[in-house]
Amino acid sequence: MSLRLGAIVDALGGELHGAHPDAEVARIAPLESAGEDALSFLSNPRYQAQLADSRAACVIVAPALREAALARGACIVAPDPYVYFARVTQLWARAHGQGPARGIHPSAVVHEEAQVHPTAWVGPLCVVERGAVIGAHTQLKSRVTVGERCVLGERCIVHPGVVIGADGFGFAHERGEWIKIEQLGAVRIGDDVEIGANTCIDRGALDDTVIEDGVKLDNLIQIAHNVHIGRHTAMAGCSAVAGSTRIGAHCTIAGAASIVGHLQLADNVHISTNTVVTHSISRPGQYTGVFPMDENAQWEKNAATLRQLHRLRERIRALEQKTQGG
Amino acid sequence: MSLRLGAIVDALGGELHGAHPDAEVARIAPLESAGEDALSFLSNPRYQAQLADSRAACVIVAPALREAALARGACIVAPDPYVYFARVTQLWARAHGQGPARGIHPSAVVHEEAQVHPTAWVGPLCVVERGAVIGAHTQLKSRVTVGERCVLGERCIVHPGVVIGADGFGFAHERGEWIKIEQLGAVRIGDDVEIGANTCIDRGALDDTVIEDGVKLDNLIQIAHNVHIGRHTAMAGCSAVAGSTRIGAHCTIAGAASIVGHLQLADNVHISTNTVVTHSISRPGQYTGVFPMDENAQWEKNAATLRQLHRLRERIRALEQKTQGG
Amino acid sequence: MSLRLGAIVDALGGELHGAHPDAEVARIAPLESAGEDALSFLSNPRYQAQLADSRAACVIVAPALREAALARGACIVAPDPYVYFARVTQLWARAHGQGPARGIHPSAVVHEEAQVHPTAWVGPLCVVERGAVIGAHTQLKSRVTVGERCVLGERCIVHPGVVIGADGFGFAHERGEWIKIEQLGAVRIGDDVEIGANTCIDRGALDDTVIEDGVKLDNLIQIAHNVHIGRHTAMAGCSAVAGSTRIGAHCTIAGAASIVGHLQLADNVHISTNTVVTHSISRPGQYTGVFPMDENAQWEKNAATLRQLHRLRERIRALEQKTQGG
Numbered sequence: 001m002s003l004r005l006g007a008i009v010d011a012l013g014g015e016l017h018g019a020h021p022d023a024e025v026a027r028i029a030p031l032e033s034a035g036e037d038a039l040s041f042l043s044n045p046r047y048q049a050q051l052a053d054s055r056a057a058c059v060i061v062a063p064a065l066r067e068a069a070l071a072r073g074a075c076i077v078a079p080d081p082y083v084y085f086a087r088v089t090q091l092w093a094r095a096h097g098q099g100p101a102r103g104i105h106p107s108a109v110v111h112e113e114a115q116v117h118p119t120a121w122v123g124p125l126c127v128v129e130r131g132a133v134i135g136a137h138t139q140l141k142s143r144v145t146v147g148e149r150c151v152l153g154e155r156c157i158v159h160p161g162v163v164i165g166a167d168g169f170g171f172a173h174e175r176g177e178w179i180k181i182e183q184l185g186a187v188r189i190g191d192d193v194e195i196g197a198n199t200c201i202d203r204g205a206l207d208d209t210v211i212e213d214g215v216k217l218d219n220l221i222q223i224a225h226n227v228h229i230g231r232h233t234a235m236a237g238c239s240a241v242a243g244s245t246r247i248g249a250h251c252t253i254a255g256a257a258s259i260v261g262h263l264q265l266a267d268n269v270h271i272s273t274n275t276v277v278t279h280s281i282s283r284p285g286q287y288t289g290v291f292p293m294d295e296n297a298q299w300e301k302n303a304a305t306l307r308q309l310h311r312l313r314e315r316i317r318a319l320e321q322k323t324q325g326g
Numbered sequence: 327m328s329l330r331l332g333a334i335v336d337a338l339g340g341e342l343h344g345a346h347p348d349a350e351v352a353r354i355a356p357l358e359s360a361g362e363d364a365l366s367f368l369s370n371p372r373y374q375a376q377l378a379d380s381r382a383a384c385v386i387v388a389p390a391l392r393e394a395a396l397a398r399g400a401c402i403v404a405p406d407p408y409v410y411f412a413r414v415t416q417l418w419a420r421a422h423g424q425g426p427a428r429g430i431h432p433s434a435v436v437h438e439e440a441q442v443h444p445t446a447w448v449g450p451l452c453v454v455e456r457g458a459v460i461g462a463h464t465q466l467k468s469r470v471t472v473g474e475r476c477v478l479g480e481r482c483i484v485h486p487g488v489v490i491g492a493d494g495f496g497f498a499h500e501r502g503e504w505i506k507i508e509q510l511g512a513v514r515i516g517d518d519v520e521i522g523a524n525t526c527i528d529r530g531a532l533d534d535t536v537i538e539d540g541v542k543l544d545n546l547i548q549i550a551h552n553v554h555i556g557r558h559t560a561m562a563g564c565s566a567v568a569g570s571t572r573i574g575a576h577c578t579i580a581g582a583a584s585i586v587g588h589l590q591l592a593d594n595v596h597i598s599t600n601t602v603v604t605h606s607i608s609r610p611g612q613y614t615g616v617f618p619m620d621e622n623a624q625w626e627k628n629a630a631t632l633r634q635l636h637r638l639r640e641r642i643r644a645l646e647q648k649t650q651g652g
Numbered sequence: 653m654s655l656r657l658g659a660i661v662d663a664l665g666g667e668l669h670g671a672h673p674d675a676e677v678a679r680i681a682p683l684e685s686a687g688e689d690a691l692s693f694l695s696n697p698r699y700q701a702q703l704a705d706s707r708a709a710c711v712i713v714a715p716a717l718r719e720a721a722l723a724r725g726a727c728i729v730a731p732d733p734y735v736y737f738a739r740v741t742q743l744w745a746r747a748h749g750q751g752p753a754r755g756i757h758p759s760a761v762v763h764e765e766a767q768v769h770p771t772a773w774v775g776p777l778c779v780v781e782r783g784a785v786i787g788a789h790t791q792l793k794s795r796v797t798v799g800e801r802c803v804l805g806e807r808c809i810v811h812p813g814v815v816i817g818a819d820g821f822g823f824a825h826e827r828g829e830w831i832k833i834e835q836l837g838a839v840r841i842g843d844d845v846e847i848g849a850n851t852c853i854d855r856g857a858l859d860d861t862v863i864e865d866g867v868k869l870d871n872l873i874q875i876a877h878n879v880h881i882g883r884h885t886a887m888a889g890c891s892a893v894a895g896s897t898r899i900g901a902h903c904t905i906a907g908a909a910s911i912v913g914h915l916q917l918a919d920n921v922h923i924s925t926n927t928v929v930t931h932s933i934s935r936p937g938q939y940t941g942v943f944p945m946d947e948n949a950q951w952e953k954n955a956a957t958l959r960q961l962h963r964l965r966e967r968i969r970a971l972e973q974k975t976q977g978g
Contacts, residue, residue, distance in 0.1 A: 028836065029858055086824035089834035089857075098800075098834070107761050109433050109450040109468075124761040124779045125795075127450045127468045127486070141818070142761075142779045142797050143451075145468050145486040145523075148424070157832075159818040160779070160797040161850065166467070166485040166523035169544040169562060172412035176576055177558055178542050180483075180520070182415035182424070184354065194832070197797075197818035197852040198487065198872075200523040200545040200563075205415075206355055216830050218821040219852040220524075220874050220892075222546050222563040222581075232829055236821060237852075237874040238892045238910070240546075240564045242581050242599075250828055255874075255894050256910045256928075258564070258582045258600050272625075273894075274910050274928045276582075276600045276616050289619035290928050292629045293941035299924075301636035303944045309635070309961075310953035315642050316967050322649050323974050435759050435776040435794075453776045453794045453812070469777075471794050471812040471849075474750075492793070492811040492849035495870040495888060498738035502902055503884055504868050506809075506846070508741035508750070510680065524813065526849040526871040526889075531741075532680055546850075548872050548889040548907075566872075566890045568907050568925075584890070584908045584926050598951075602908075602926045602942050615945035618955045627962035635961070641968050648975050 001096050002026045005039075005058055009076060012087050016058075017066070019074030025057050028085070028092060042069070043082035060084050100139050114146075117154075129165070135191070147203060153191035153213065161198035164189070168202040168209075168225025168243065181205060183225060190214070196221065196237065205243075212249070230267065327422050328352045331365075331384055335402060338413050342384075343392070345400030351383050354411070354418060368395070369408035386410050426465050440472075443480075455491070461517070473529060479517035479539065487524035490515070494528040494535075494551020494569065507531060509551060516540070522547065522563065531569075538575070556593065653748050654678045657691075657710055661728060664739050668710075669718070671726030677709050680737070680744060694721070695734035712736050752791050766798075769806075781817070787843070799855060805843035805865065813850035816841070820854040820861075820877025820895060833857060835877060842866070848873065848889065857895075864901070882919065 006021025008014075026037035031047065034040040034056035041060035042051055051059065051072060058074040060081040069075035078084035093099065101121040104110055108122045111130040116122055120134045123142040128134065132146045135154040140146065144158050147165025152158070170181035185204025190213035195201070201209060201223040209225055211217075214232040222240040223229070229241070230249035239253045242261035247253070251265060254273040259265070263277065268284035271277055275289045294302065305312070332347025334340075352363035357373065360366040360382035367386035368377055377385065377394060384400040386407040395401035404410035419425065427447040430436055434452040442448055442460045449468040454460065458472045461480040466472070470484050473491025478484070496507035511530025516539035521527070525547040527535060535551055537543075540558040548566040549555070555567070556575035565579045568587035573579070577591060580599040585591070589603065594610035597603060601615045620628065631638070658673025660666075678689035683699065686692040686708035693712035694703055703711065703720060710726040712733040721727035730736035745751065753773040756762055760778040768774055768786045775794040780786065784798045787806040792798065796810050799817025804810070822833035837856025842865035847853070851873040853861060861877055863869075866884040874892040875881070881893070882901035891905045894913035899905070903917060906925040911917070915929065920936035923929055927941045946954065957964070 027858075033859070080824075080826065083824040083826045083831055086822075086831040086833045089836060090832065092836060093834040105761070107433075107759075109431070125451055125469075125777055129468075142781075143469060143777075143795060143815075147486075157819075160799075160815045161487060161524065161813060161852075163469075163486045163523035163545075166545065167483075167520075169522060169542070170412075171542060171560070172406075172409045174406065174409045177540055178560060179409055179412040180416065181412045182419040184415060184418060194819075196821060197815035197854075198524050198546075198813065198850050200487075202523075202545065206353075207359070214829055216821070216823060218874075218876075219815075219818065219854065220546060220850075220872060222544075224544075224563060234823070234830060236894070237876060238564070238890070240582055242562070255912070256582075256892055256908075260581070260599055272622065273912055273930070275619050277619055278599070278616070279619075286622035287619050288622040288625040289617040290625075290629070290930070291617045291941040291943045292633050293927050293929055293931075293939050294633060296924065296938035296940040298633070298636075299940040299942075302632060302634075303942070305635045305639045306632070306954060306958070307944050307946060307950070308639075308954075309957045310950075312639060312642060313957045313960075313964060315646065316964060316971070319642070319645050319649060319971050320967065323971060433759075435757070451777055451795075455794075469795060473812075487813060487850065489795075489812045489849035489871075492871065493809075493846075495848060495868070496738075497868060497886070498732070498735040500732065500735045503866055504886060505735055505738040506742065507738045508745040510741060510744060524850050524872075526813075528849075528871065532682060533685070546872060548870075550870075550889060564890070566908055568888070582908075586907070586925055598948065601945050603945055604925070604942070605945075612948035613945050614948040614951040615943040616951075616955070617943045618959050620959060624959070624962075628958060628960075631961045631965045632958070634965075638965060638968060641972065645968070645971050645975060 001092075003039075003092060003095055005074070005076070007095075008039075008088060008091065011091055012078075012084060014060070014076045014078035014084060017075050017077065018070055019058055023057070023074070028088060029056065031056065031059070039088065041081045041085040041088075043080075043085065060088070100137060102137075105142075108140075123160075132165075147187070149186040150188070150203065151186070152189045153193065155192050156189060157194045159195060159197040159199075159219070162195050163198075163200045164195075165203045166200060168205050170205050170225065170243075185209065185226065187211070190231075193217075199223070218255070224261065236273075327418075329365075329418060329421055331400070331402070333421075334365075334414060334417065337417055338404075338410060340386070340402045340404035340410060343401050343403065344396055345384055349383070349400070354414060355382065357382065357385070365414065367407045367411040367414075369406075369411065386414070426463060428463075431468075434466075449486075458491075473513070475512040476514070476529065477512070478515045479519065481518050482515060483520045485521060485523040485525075485545070488521050489526045490521075491529045492526060494531050496531050496551065496569075511535065511552070513537070516557075519543070525549070544581070550587065562599075653744075655691075655744060655747055657726070657728070659747075660691075660740060660743065663743055664730075664736060666712070666728045666730035666736060669727050669729065670722055671710055675709070675726070680740060681708065683708065683711070691740065693733045693737040693740075695732075695737065712740070752789060754789075757794075760792075775812075784817075799839070801838040802840070802855065803838070804841045805845065807844050808841060809846045811847060811849040811851075811871070814847050815852045816847075817855045818852060820857050822857050822877065822895075837861065837878065839863070842883075845869075851875070870907070876913065888925075 025039040029038040040056035061069040104122040108126040110128040117136040131149040133151040138156040150165040167183040171178035196219035199221040212231040216234040218237040224243040226244040228246040233251040235253040236255040238256040248267035259277040264280040272288035351365040355364040366382035387395040430448040436454040437456040443462040447465040455474040457475040459477040464482040476491040493509040497504035522545035527549040538557040542560040544563040550569040552570040554572040559577040561579040562581040564582040574593035585603040598614035677691040681690035692708035713721040756774040762780040763782040769788040773791040783801040785803040790808040802817040819835040823830035848871035853875040864883040868886040870889040876895040878896040880898040885903040887905040888907040890908040900919035911929040924940035
């Protein structure tokens with residue numbers, strides 16, 4: 001596996017300096033571990049010190065670092081080296097046969113009333129139920145379930161084990177027992193959505209669960225019924241959104257964060273890892289709520305005190321009154 | 327898709343007022359978004375103000391709201407409108423061909439020594455292993471695994487990706503290595519249990535893991551070996567129960583809550599979202615332990631102080647002694 | 653199902669006292685529930701009181717408890733009764749036909765360029781992609797996906813629903829949209845690794861994700877791209893490790909704990925349940941960060957105060973200055 005440097009700049013733009021276009025790289029690697037056959041990149045100016053020491057055959061750098069890079073060896077100059085690197089990985093994958101497949105694997109179970117676009121791929125052991133729609137160039141990798149009437153847009157990537165359109169968790173309570181509310185809605189997923197392994201997106205109760213264009217979901221995420229996730233929002237692994245919550249566009253939800261039901265999150269809201277969102281958020285910004293980790297013995301003391309925190313506050317108030325009066 | 331109002335009251339009881347029984351509804355919708363072709367419901371008296379404004383063709387209401395509803399238009403009066411609504415969704419699903427299937431899909435892999443009731447449904451790409459038992463009217467939707475000797479009762483609904491009867495996580499420790507304890511028990515699941523997508527219920531080590539009648543489990547839940555969950559308990563998505571814990575009947579466990587191993591929870595215990603249950607609970611009630619979310623800068627200050635909380639308490643004590651002595 | 657006591661000590665060593673080697677046990681059971689046909693074990697000296705009351709046919713005990721055990725009835729004396737018990741469960745499983753299978757189930761989809769060792773087992777409805785390697789005696793139970801070029805060592809056990817080698821979650825950000833970074837690495841898994849149901853291990857971005865020998869992973873775990881987990885580390889259910897984090901050998905990560913990305917954890921680090929690890933840990937030990945659960949009303953008061961904790965600290969400081977000056 002290798003790629004000509006000239007083929008890279010021909011495809012992606014950028015300026016190649018200090019190397020012949022016919023020079024080849026055999027891999028892509030981080031600066032610190034790159035060998036003499038590797039293309040690397042410097043996206044964060046903080047790591048500029050690593051540049052001089054790198055053995056990489058060629059480094060993608062921003063215009064401001066052109067001279068520093070050339071002092072070391074070959075470089076490709078591009079406005080945003082990280083985005084350029086991302087596009088090189090795409091070029092690499094296509095050049096080495098990891099491009100998208102198309103068609104329906106013979107082991108998949110696709111209902112005759114489902115619509116699968118001829119350019120889409122339904123991989124091994126997938127299930128596509130009645131009335132489901134799989135848009136152009138969308139790929140169901142393997143062992144994916146798309147339930148009845150659920151719709152995926154174009155160029156989506158759905159990883160193994162994903163379940164789209166299982167019933168939302170809805171019950172009425174009657175004399176101590178749960179009466180099932182049949183989930184009559186579906187799931188609607190836009191274009192360019194990626195969904196990680198074993199993630200679940202439930203169908204709506206009456207209306208649909210909606211995932212807008214460009215949303216990226218990592219693995220093992222739970223999206224409950226009637227959730228709405230805005231364009232280009234990204235959610236990391238093991239996060240969860242409870243029923244009927246509406247998340248804005250361009251949000252980021254870090255790993256294992258939870259958002260309770262029936263909330264509204266504005267655009268550009270960023271939730272930190274393991275934070276539990278219990279009320280709506282109308283202002284963009286970073287929000288956090290995590291118990292700080294400590295050595296266990298320290299934690300035990302602090303946690304015990306935490307359980308009396310309200311009383312501590314009252315003792316402070318009493319002290320304040322006493323010293324005021326004294 | 328439509329349903330006659332007369333067919334609804336014929337099937338479910340309740341009194342139809344202000345509309346001819348032959349009038350039809352084309353959908354079921356929440357009060358605020360219902361159009362003129364929709365049946366809606368008012369279950370929470372707090373939302374009574376929405377009633378007058380709703381365009382719904384017909385609204386399910388409690389007896390106390392009959393007059394208010396009639397002033398607006400047609401209504402069905404029923405003692406518990408939310409339960410009635412739940413039953414209407416069931417009627418709707420049956421009327422529109424979303425009723426339970428029966429039989430074994432040809433792509434499923436069912437061991438010849440498994441017992442599948444003739445009225446049960448084993449959906450596409452399921453695995454049912456040796457000695458497993460699937461009770462009457464139980465539905466394995468698709469891509470479900472039921473392991474050796476595991477038993478499901480009647481009328482259960484098991485969503486895609488569920489794994490029943492994987493090995494519990496049991497090892498002995500010997501000179502820094504883990505020696506596997508073979509998990510010789512199984513899983514026993516009662517009647518009317520629903521299990522959400524990609525949820526896992528492990529087999530017991532020596533005895534069985536037990537899920538009693540009427541339990542409802544949402545998606546991505548982990549039930550470890552030898553857990554026992556009492557009748558009609560409901561657990562929301564991403565919650566987890568560690569080994570050998572016993573949860574009572576009629577409990578609710580909110581999303582992403584965790585219950586550590588070897589505990590006992592009484593009946594009617596309610597655990598809040600993301601709460602970690604670290605000791606047994608003998609009294610019914612609501613239990614909570616969640617770090618409150620804040621803007622990140624605020625959280626940082628408070629979290630830093632929290633790590634010194636025990637020392638703060640000692641400083642308060644010192645102040646109290648000083649002002650006492652003063 | 654039964655086993656001769658003599659066959660047990662012949663296979664596993666230990667001394668049988670107080671029973672004829674031809675005596676049989678029909679099950680293995682905990683001390684408190686063991687009937688007269690059961691073999692039991694006493695691994696924790698704290699439970700010695702249960703020994704006298706147990707009805708078990710035979711009890712595995714440590715040498716120090718030989719006399720106490722013999723006063724009650726038959727026993728097997730072994731240096732570590734819990735490890736001995738673990739090996740008995742293995743003997744039991746083999747004797748009763750639960751031993752490992754070998755071959756490829758006809759419903760599995762195995763790429764012609766994958767390498768499956770003749771002693772390995774690829775169970776029903778598994779997917780093994782191009783270039784994947786499955787080592788000797790390794791078992792993929794059912795509905796497991798092993799992605800392109802991913803490698804599993806020998807004697808691994810992989811439970812249903814596991815996804816090895818889905819794409820890591822990597823994107824560059826450009827004008828509000830996410831540009832996919834193709835994940836060009838793979839997953840390398842050592843020998844004697846066990847992976848629980850529906851757990852996900854993502855492929856690396858450029859280098860590989862690595863799971864070393866003897867690691868044990870429970871269910872529903874998320875291992876992100878480029879993570880490295882050291883030998884004989886065990887992780888309990890629903891825990892998660894974010895990208896590029898390196899965990900040492902002989903660590904334990906309790907249930908639902910999260911470790912953020914780009915950290916280093918030393919050997920012999922133990923993380924408590926639901927703890928969020930937000931910085932690297934260089935010293936062995938137990939680390940914890942969990943909000944203590946309380947009755948909801950108590951929690952509400954304490955949580956409200958927690959949001960003002962930094963100001964409380966300032967009030968204490970003010971009081972200290974006042975009383976100092978007084």
